[in-house]
Amino acid sequence: xxxxxxxxxxxxxxxxxxxxxxxxxxxxxxxxxxxxxxxxxxxxxxxxxxxxxxxxxxxxxxxxxxxxxxxxxxxxxxxxxxxxxxxxxxxxxxxxxxxxxxxxxxxxxxxxxxxxxxxxxxxxxxxxxxxxxxxxxxxx
Numbered sequence: 001x002x003x004x005x006x007x008x009x010x011x012x013x014x015x016x017x018x019x020x021x022x023x024x025x026x027x028x029x030x031x032x033x034x035x036x037x038x039x040x041x042x043x044x045x046x047x048x049x050x051x052x053x054x055x056x057x058x059x060x061x062x063x064x065x066x067x068x069x070x071x072x073x074x075x076x077x078x079x080x081x082x083x084x085x086x087x088x089x090x091x092x093x094x095x096x097x098x099x100x101x102x103x104x105x106x107x108x109x110x111x112x113x114x115x116x117x118x119x120x121x122x123x124x125x126x127x128x129x130x131x132x133x134x135x136x137x138x139x140x
Contacts, residue, residue: 058133061126069114074137082114095138102131 062070071077074089087094094102106127109117118127 053132054129055133055136057126058129058131061122061130062133065118065121066130074134084113086114089134090137090139092139095135099131102134103127106130 063072067077069077069080069082069086070089071086076086076088080086089095103124105115107117107119107124109115122130
């Protein structure tokens with residue numbers, strides 16, 4: 001025997017489907033917001049774009065602090081054997097990261113690597129200037 005679905009049953013199924021989708025979207029939005037809070041970088045923390053930063057100052061700071069490990073071209077210093085090796089600053093894996101993510105890496109360092117936290121040695125503005133200079137290293 002074939003059972004026919006009534007109009008009310010159809011609306012109830014559609015309504016349940018919509019409720020599930022809305023709940024999923026709300027859950028995703030809450031998750032994304034929580035991830036943003038957990039990362040410690042909020043929208044108000046983001047500075048001017050890298051284009052408005054001082055790449056000349058950034059280059060000076062890079063030459064005095066970063067060049068020892070990352071090399072003059074950002075691909076790693078010759079003769080230094082670090083494990084793991086320093087990041088290739090010209091690579092897509094670095095250049096495609098968000099500014100806030102790179103800022104945080106420079107600011108706080110990276111555990112279990114030679115990349116120390118520079119927040120004790122340079123100001124936030126200087127880190128943003130270095131980041132602007134690093135952006136000029138993008139592979140062509």
